[in-house]
Amino acid sequence: xxEMSSGAGTGICRHDAAGQGYWPVRGEADSVYWLAAGNFDxxxxxxxxxxxxxxxxxDTEWRALVSDDRTFHEKxxxxxxLWKWEDKVIRFDLRSADDRYLTFPLAKLTPGEWRHLTVTxxxxxxxxxxxxxxxVASADFQSAPMPARWLILGQAERMKPxxxxxxxxxxxxxxxxxxxxxxxxxxxxxxxxxxxxxPTVKLPQxxxxxxxxx
Numbered sequence: 001x002x003e004m005s006s007g008a009g010t011g012i013c014r015h016d017a018a019g020q021g022y023w024p025v026r027g028e029a030d031s032v033y034w035l036a037a038g039n040f041d042x043x044x045x046x047x048x049x050x051x052x053x054x055x056x057x058x059d060t061e062w063r064a065l066v067s068d069d070r071t072f073h074e075k076x077x078x079x080x081x082l083w084k085w086e087d088k089v090i091r092f093d094l095r096s097a098d099d100r101y102l103t104f105p106l107a108k109l110t111p112g113e114w115r116h117l118t119v120t121x122x123x124x125x126x127x128x129x130x131x132x133x134x135x136v137a138s139a140d141f142q143s144a145p146m147p148a149r150w151l152i153l154g155q156a157e158r159m160k161p162x163x164x165x166x167x168x169x170x171x172x173x174x175x176x177x178x179x180x181x182x183x184x185x186x187x188x189x190x191x192x193x194x195x196x197x198x199p200t201v202k203l204p205q206x207x208x209x210x211x212x213x214x
Contacts, residue, residue, distance in 0.1 A: 022167040023153065026054065031155030036068060039171060042078060042094075042145035046172040048118040048130075048184055052165040053111045060086045063163060064156030065117070068148035072157055075099055078146035081156055082119055092119050092129045096143035102129040104136040116185040122175045133185030135178055 023032060034040070040047075047066060055063065063084040070079040075095050085091045089103035102119075108131060109115055118130035126140040153169065154162045176184065183189035 022050075022052070022165040024054075024165050025154035025161050025163055028155065028161055030161065032153040034151045036148040036151050040068070040148060040151040041173040042068075042080065042121075042123070042147055044122040044124075044173065044175050046118065046120045046174065046176045046181070046184075047082075047170070048116065048181075049169040050114050050116050050167045051109075052114045053109050054163040054165065055084070055111060057111060058087055059084075061160040062086065062158075063161060064152075064154065064159040065090075065162040065164075065166075066154075067152050067156035067159075069150040069152065069157075070095075070146055070148055076144075076146075078143060080121075080148065082117070083156065083159060084162065090117075090129075092127060092137075094121050094127050094143055096141060098141040098143075100126070100139040100141045102127055102137035102139055104129065104131060108136075118176075118181050118184065120175045120181070125175065128175075128181075130181050130185070133182035135181070 024030065049066070051065065055061075061084075064081060065084070066080075066082045068080040070077040072079040072081060072093070072095070075097055077095060079093060079095045081091075081093045083091055083093075084106065085103070087106060089106050090109060092102045116130075116132050118128075118133070120128040120130075123143045123145045126138065126142075128135055129137040151171070153166060154164075170184070176189075180189055
């Protein structure tokens, strides 16, 4: 199901329309890696997927849902991470000098129930966090994008696996606005092609006088 990006958006994975297919993450061996180059742009973008938690109620481990391979504990590394913070919140980080992060209560994710999660980012505007198509948190700040090597599902440095089932992972290289995120969660956002590149116009060069060598 994996597809390489070409243009404005990539459905890295599409499952069957009946809703039967998904990735189960039950341990460290269940994580999935994609090359970030061509799939994941840290300058701006949108990442969305459907998620059904499989941790036990009261679980206090730090668990990674989606991350890149940048070091999380150095702000300058610009680490990207969506994760469960103990038994309190779901948290989204795109680390920067401002160290702004977004959260929503973990109680909104009931084990065994599917939810649609979306994060958006723009290095000149900040980050947004959505659940089931509705914005739940946002922060305005600027960051210095640091390209990643890997985009990782269900695993991250110094964290436990993000136990649960994952499906319909989509990555776009543009920040979707609120209305578009709602359409994406409802399954009726129409794919948009990459903008056409304008042809390069070559200006005529001034004529040069040819002189015989002396």
